[in-house]
Amino acid sequence: MKKFLFLLVMSFSLMLILAGCSGSSEDSQAGGDEANSEGSTEIEFWTMQLKPTFTDYIEGVIADFEEENPNITVKWVDVPWGDMEKKILSAVSSETAPDVANLNPQFASQLAELDALVNMDEAVPAEEKEQFFEGIWKSNSFDGKTFGVPWYLSSQVSMYNNNILEEAGLTGEDVPTKYADVLDFSKKIKEETGQYAFFPSIDGSHLLETMVTMGVELTNEDMTKATFNTAEGKESFQFFVDMYENELIPREVLTEGHGKAVDMYQAGQLAVLSSGPQFLNTVNENAPDIYEATEIAPIITGKTGLMNVAAMNLVVPKQSDKQDAAVKFSLFITNAENQVEFDKIVPILPSIETALEDPYFNELPESPSPEEEARIISAEQLKNSEVLIPPMKNYSDLQKAMTDALQAAMLGEMSIDEALADAEQKWNKALQ
Incomplete structure (x- = not known):
């Protein structure tokens, strides 16, 4: 989206964003994730133009997550690629932001500049953080804070x-x-x-x-x-x-x-x-x-x-009153197993280092196709790649x-x- 549109939206919404971020963050830290009367929590997850091509995959990951976390349900909302920035800005300014959103680092950093995103250095345990490529994790940093969890790479x-x-x-x-x-x-x-x-x-x-x-x-x-x-x-x-x-x-x-x-x-x-x-x-x-x-x-x-290397990430807006569940889901969908499964249906690369140990990334079949050759070469390049x-x-x-x-x-x-x-x-x- 053009910068003038970004500034236009921000000029009207800056006060709302900062107020919303401050209030919701304190509420979340003080009281934990908000649950409904039956003790369950629903989080809203936004992606960029993954339907219908990857519907089965995303719904499958959500089902697995919900099975492991029976008190959390995930509402998936897919947004057209060209509309995401406008929609997320509108949602943040009206205090209706999703709990998890799929963005790219450059745009997410603009929200991070407003202190509108959860600091993943604090929210993600050290042992989980260390599983990601170090350079890729750092690509989601702004002003000394990490605003997103790396997802898929190209x-x-x-x-x-x-x-x-x-x-x-x-x-x-x-x-x-x-x-x-x-x-x-x-x-x-x-x-x-x-x-x-x-x-x-x-x-x-x-x-x-x-x-x-x-x-x-x-x-x-x-x-x-x-x-x-x-x-x-x-x-x-x-x-x-x-x-x-x-x-x-x-x-x-x-x-x-x-x-x-x-x-x-x-x-x-x-x-x-x-x-x-x-x-x-x-x-x-x-x-x-x-x-x-x-x-x-x-x-x-x-x-x-x-x-x-180009990276896509998952961010959690500070407005969310379900930050713990949102971070938990972000780490689940980006774990090595789920990333390898995703990589096998679309030519992308994982942000988890151990995922490259899968034979899929280092063994060529006989008479390989150009896609198979590209997969092996691009995976080999990751050790010398960074954003x-x-x-x-x-x-x-x-x-x-x-x-x-x-x-x-x-x-x-x-x-x-x-x-x-x-x-x-x-x-x-x-x-x-």
């Missing part, structure tokens, strides 16, 4: 069209795993086939994630000052400028995002697609011939060796400032030095 891989590589006289072993090798590979593909090798998305968080893998430190430790106007920052911008000026990437990189990259790959116009494994289903449905030619390689990274962009204040402004600066440099409207200085000024204003 790690990108490189999908490549073997037909294009063969035409260029290359093999899968030639697919770059470092940005330092991308330029030469792209030149070879373009010269021999006339196709583009890559579509480096700069929309969303992609640009910032790429810069971090290249060794760029975006801010100081307390996130009050930009620190990317450095030799590493210039090197990262130079990479994109060189690719653009040498016509090694499509012009649409400037105006379109990851969706365009998927379209071009499906059309046989792109040698390598950097994407989450879930997009293999899209390729298979829309372009079965391209899918048949697709093989999998590790994602490209920079000199840091870091790889990004590279932590929750940050005014994040949409920061994103836009960096993208605008890079676009100006690629178009020659600014030098790289000027573009970085412009972004630095805007970041410092937004961060303060």
Whole structure:
């Protein structure tokens, strides 16, 4: 949701939120979870667009939880992806927030900034917390507090069209795993086939994630000052400028995002697609011939060796008067057994470290499909993966400032030095 809408809602609801959070938190801590006259507790659980595809799974987990906890019932509400932020803000402002909600860290951090979410460092026992990947647990932190329990993860891989590589006289072993090798590979593909090798998305968080893998430190430790106007920052911008000026990437990189990259790959116009494994289903449905030619390689990274992972979490609003039950359910649905079961029906990864010990994540069948190859590779990458962009204040402004600066440099409207200085000024204003 656009930042202006967020601020609009918040301007009307801030007092309600803080008042509601303060009161309900004290009531919960003083009296414990509120139960009805029959001694049972009902918690409301919101997810983002999981019906009808995952109805059986979610209802099965809820049934198992209720069997183990006969005094707790779970009311499941599924919200369309695009409506979640608006609905959760409206619910919080009207003091009708759910007891558990499925959000992403960047948006959840905006509620955490208002002190509207339960601190999981206090609510979750240490032995439970230690089961999660340390870096993933920290990705749900804001101002020294952890506002969510990690749920499912997604790690990108490189999908490549073997037909294009063969035409260029290359093999899968030639697919770059470092940005330092991308330029030469792209030149070879373009010269021999006339196709583009890559579509480096700069929309969303992609640009910032790429810069971090290249060794760029975006801010100081307390996130009050930009620190990317450095030799590493210039090197990262130079990479994109060189690719653009040498016509090694499509012009649409400037105006379109990851969706365009998927379209071009499906059309046989792109040698390598950097994407989450879930997009293999899209390729298979829309372009079965391209899918048949697709093989999998590790994602490209920079000199840091870091790889990004996207995380979804579960949060418990402080307004809830059933916080104990809500946290208990959050830990149940994210336990290793339930995560592995979920991962077997959708190409995602678990946030519990021991879940990767399941053979599903480390044993390939004979003649594996691209999805199976992607699963093993993405699981292997988790040990070097983390959420590279932590929750940050005014994040949409920061994103836009960096993208605008890079676009100006690629178009020659600014030098790289000027573009970085412009972004630095805007970041410092937004961060303060």
